[in-house]
Amino acid sequence: MGTERTVQLTAVGRTRLEGELVELRDVKMRDLYRSVQDANSNNEASDSGEYEEIKDELVYTEARVRDLEQLLEHAAILEVGSSDGVIGLGSRVTVKFNDGETESWILVTPEEASLPDGSVSTDSPVGQALLGAKAGDAIAVKTPGGEVNYTVESVG
DSSP states (O other), rough: OOOOOOEEEHHHHHHHHHHHHHHHIIIIIIHHHHHHHHHHHHOTTTTOHHHHHHHHHHHHHHHHHHHHHHHHHHHHOOSSSOSSSSSTTTTTEEEEESSSEEEEEEOOOOOBBBBBGEEEEESHHHHHHHHTTOOEEEEEEEEETTTEEEEEEEEE
16 A cells, blocks of 8 residues: 555543454444345345445444554654743643633544534644644634634643
C-alpha cells in the first residue's frame, strides 16, 4: 500500500480504538457471519432485502476492522499537554463561551477525534482556530450556524 504515515494518538484514544476493534472483530462480525449463514441455510438469501442489508453491514464492518488494524499498527503515543502554553496537537484546552459556559477538550488527530469523549480534531474548524492560541486569546470560529466565539481559559 505504499508508505504508511505514523498516526499520533493519545493513550486514551488508542485504548478506545483498540476496544472498538475488539468489539467489531470478536462480537459484531461473528454475529453478522452467523446471520449470513442462517439466511443461506434457510434459503432466504436469494431475494431478501434484510439479507442484502446484513451483507452490506458485513462489508462495512470488515473495512472498518482493516482500517483500525492499520491505524493501530502505525500509531505512536502522543504526549498530552503543552509545555509552552501554546495550543498544539495533544494540548488540553478549556474554553469559555460568550454565555459563560466552559468546556475542556484535547486536540487530537482526525483519526481519534470524538467530541463526546472530549477530543477535537486539529482538522476541524474549532481545532484549526485553536492551534497556536494561548490562554486569554479570543477565538472566532465560522460554523454553518454562524460564528461562534470562545475565549481560551487555560492550556495544559
